[in-house]
Amino acid sequence: MTGALPALEAAGLRKVYRARGGGQVVAVDGLSFAVRPGEVVGLLGPNGAGKTTAMQLALALLEPDAGEVRLFGRDPELLEVRRRVGYAPDAPLFPRRLTGLQILALHGELLGFRRVAARDRAERFAEQVGVAEPARRPAGTYSRGQAQRLGLALALLGDPDLVLLDEPTAGLDPAGVAAMRELLVSLRGRGAAVLLNSHLLSEVERVCDRVLFIKEGRLLRTHDVRAGGRRAEVRLANAAQVSARLAEKIPGGALEGDRFRVPVASEDVVPALVRELVAAGAEILEVRLGGAELEQLYLQIVEGRA
């Protein structure tokens, strides 16, 4: 029964920050959305759009001025609900004098694991997110990327059914970004719901099922990434020479300048597409999956550009 319920359901959320001088900022204004089990939903919007506030409202870290949040159909403040939630904030900071392993073990114990089990789990998760060695040092010595990875380990420590990730790739090296992508896919694979706030459009397009465009605290549009399929973008060295042959061999594609864009069902078909392009005489400089379409949509919806 629980599986049928949205993992996260927000209805009519509104949050106004009041400044000391008497001014006020409407951070979130009538925001409604849901994240279902096994779904990865992205939040996209410019800085100050209210994405982080929306996440904090969803977790009851902030009190909404209006609206309601339900996690698994229940009050987010209930302790048994919190056991099922993981959250990785943007730029997390930790007690400077505790080691990463001690912090992870503390959270393990708070999740109900016994001390020894919590320590074992701490070591396992530190290794899983690639901070096995730094986790033995005090957290005050961590780089931003290491702190980000530790934050991620904390979010995943309790095998949560709902994970909220706020800019999880900020400060991560390319290997970290790739690992994050795999992680999101594995979370979805085991039926967890994920709400992801990220500015990396290509990553969002690759891993998200749906994207919510937000601006000035309002939901502008929901884009179903899977419904429209994906798009491969290929940069060619000899676009002008092969344009006629490409139009003939791959009729679904479109050539714009040196870029050839083709809708694809999934990333599995990309190798075949590359072979087809090479057979048509194309000299390939770069292949990208997704990104461009979402970027266009983002500029169109959020920035109001044609």
Added chain:
Amino acid sequence: MISWPVARAAAREKLRSPAILVVGACFVSAAALGGRAGAPGDTFGGFGVAFLLVLTLALGAGLLSDELDSGHAQLVLLRPLTRAAWLGGRLAGAGVALAAVTAAAWAAAAVASLGSGHALPLSALALLPLAVLWAFAWLSVLTALGAILPGWTNAGALVVAAIAWATLRTTLPALLGHPEWAAAAAELSKYLGPQDPLGLAFDRHALGPALYDACWVFFAWLVAALLFNRRELARRRP
């Protein structure tokens, strides 16, 4: 009421703080000097009590806000844990650190006293828990203030309030032309904060201050929990 994992983490954190270690070392040294002089009560008298107070302030300053400002408290409080238990854990952890340093000071005084050929009266044993209780009651006050005040201002506010009251209490009656009010103000002072229970070590009938301090700890924690429950936890504001 108390999360022990949180308490352990808080104690560990506090006992690794250079500021706490420096104050603790001064406290232990002052206690050892007091012990050599031969009076066990000096462990928590004179310089000793001054260092105990500074240690309490150092332990209580930012006890909650350090965690809230960094955002770690928010992560902890997303676990199945009540705010009151987190608060109790932080307070208990700081209390453990306080007890550890105070015990070291007491032990240093006892060793120095015995080494100087003085006898250690049985009453000296009671000094340790009584001193810890008194300081812990002040720590509870700092925790209650920290539930609403940012950064280390909880310690600052307490110091300012104590100085302001001491000044008012001594000068106001004379300024208003009622010097007889000074005695009433001094009597009132005893109830505005934890009471000094050290006399209990020497006077078995002086249970009042110790009980008063125990109640003070409970009510300060209760006030802290009530205030903290009304707070929004998110650290970021525009």
